[in-house]
Amino acid sequence: MGAKISSDLIRGHTDTIVLGILKEGDSYGYEIYKKIIEKSEGQYELKEATLYSSFRRLEQEGCVTSYWGSETQGGRRKYYSMTASGETLYKRNRDDWEFTKEVIDKLL
Template sequence: MEGRISADLLRGHTDTIVLGILLKNDAYGYQIYKSIMDRTDGLYQLKEATLYSSYKRLEKETCIVAYWGDESQGGRRKYYRITDKGRVQYKQNIADWEFTQRILNRLLKEEDD
């Protein structure tokens, strides 16, 4: 049976997804959006509004900082950079998720054993 994605579950991890993308290098909104689309092969579409509220939230928690780029053509873009606090938060979130996953697997797949 083919699986479907649980939108709620995914939305709960938006912040972690964003932090993960910013881990490698700074990016602006559309880059982040595109890299999420590329990674899911278009199987799941996150609304951009969800991302924008994630940026605002992460900014408030000082996990990321925003700055305007100095593009010479086509209008300036707003970039996001992960902070040290953001890196710590990311590691914590991943650890939390792995733990949750283990527990969930034990609970949900009990019959298979």
């Protein structure tokens, strides 16, 4: 497996990464954790503690809501769902990232 990305470079983008996954549909912690590894092709793994503090932050800011899944889904899992505020935050952060990337590409 290749190099892993520095967590310092990604730290400020955790919430946006989580929102990007929730944009595809409601999900629960472990599934989101796995999707991040999958999407980064194994080059980035979000620590569980970081993921759950992101959920708490996003929920406090009204960007996500959570609910308990049914027993039939294999145990009671807490699902997270993106709100309209979450969608707005995702788009704004995504635009900011595109701009930052352009500037850094020019500087490097």
